[in-house]
Amino acid sequence: MDDKELEKKIKDFLVKSTEGSEELKDQVWHNIQNNIYGGVRGMTRMDRKRKSKKTARAVIGLASAAAVAFGVFAFGTEPGQAAVQKIWELLAPQKTITQELEGNKEDADFSLHVRDGKGSDQETVENPTEKGAVGYTIYIDEERYKMEKGDQVDRVVLKEALDERYPEVYMEIRQMEDRTVEEMIAEIKGRLEEEYDYINEVGEVDFPIDSYLITARAGSDWNSEYVKYYFVDNGQGGCFVIKQKMFMEAAEGHGARFDYMLKEFKVISLPE
Amino acid sequence: MIDEKEMILRIKGGDEKAFHDLYEKYAGYALRAAAAVMRDRAGAADAVQEAFVRVYRNIDSFDIEMPFKPWFYKILMNECRRLMKNRFRTVSLSEYLESNPGEGEPDQYDFEEYEELRKAVRKLKEIYRIPLVLKYLNDFTESQIADILELNVNTVKSRLFKGRKKLKEVLEKLDERRMTNG
16 A cells, blocks of 8 residues: 555545534534623533534424414314413423533522413413414523513513612513514614624524524623523514623623523414 | 635624634534544534634734634644543543544445544554644644644654554555455
8 A cells, every 4th residue: 555545545534534523513603602702601511412403493382282282272162361271281380490500500490481472471361362372481590580571571680689880680572573583683783783882693593592693792891781682483473582681791690591591482372 | 705814803803703704614624623633522522612712712812924724723732632631530431432422434435444444543642643633634734733733843744654654554454354355
């Protein structure tokens, strides 16, 4: 075997034997972004091994259990109000979630919150629900945060407010029934460009949810304002705009906790 | 896509999209090189992640007149070696095996030869394996490898020679076996 042939064999082997490594590219980029721009730092090896599934940004729907409920209502035998009741019955009221924060794992109990399309508080099912409306479910870490429900916007805020010297920290969920993801991206981007010095249009992401992400920050100081906007299609021509507001130093703490809560966010569509 | 110099100037100016473009350009082969050096895909992902974070944080110190690729690979190889040291100190055997399912599968390739090479490359000492990866996977010249690994060019040449020799012996033994077995 001459040197040329040997060199070719070595080269071919190295190229061939490392082909699969490139599959991790998207996941690594996600980790880099979180590390640099905030969010969940250093995913575990197990997280990374999970294939990143690129699902369409269309209707996220509710996971299998609730899909059963939709099946029942597709026949139009029960009103939407009961659909919400059914979701409460089908989903666990509490979940223990393992979070990885700045390299440390911790377990936290998250509580279920359901919101129908009308914006009524659906922790009870006393309010009638409009048929065909789109809502969502989410699990909240109630040891540290509480959900404040409004007419148009829900906010997850700190249970114990921070000192005045800290910028605001919250996660806001707003549904725009008549505005598409693309329209809202354009609008919010324009607004961010006026308000912040650094904008990063990250693009489509699959963590914490399948969505489109834009982040912005006012500077690089510990207390510089930092916002993340996730845009999620509601499957009916509208979208959810989820805003996380914090400051740079809180990105790996509150920012990561918000992401773990958002990971549990599901769009629900009540039957016509 | 904009040229690399322009890309780096933009990153220095805080352009996050340019940083993503740079990542897209180098990440694929960086992951391959790190996997070949570390013999562990999950570890390779950690190394590439850390290397890019370091690039981002130290880009101001990078001389725009110098080529980026060798600078980047110097950071990457340092990360690989740092993580390998830590790994051998801290990772249990089961965790290592779990995260180390092996390299890609050889479809229509000469399976026997592939397997022999795989075993031989895995057995190669780090001092021989790293220069081979940089030369044959990443197409660096001997003087660039010397710069990346902070070695004398003659040392690099010698290590490449010895690394190749070990692999050649393995392949020649395989040929002999094949001849003997008909």
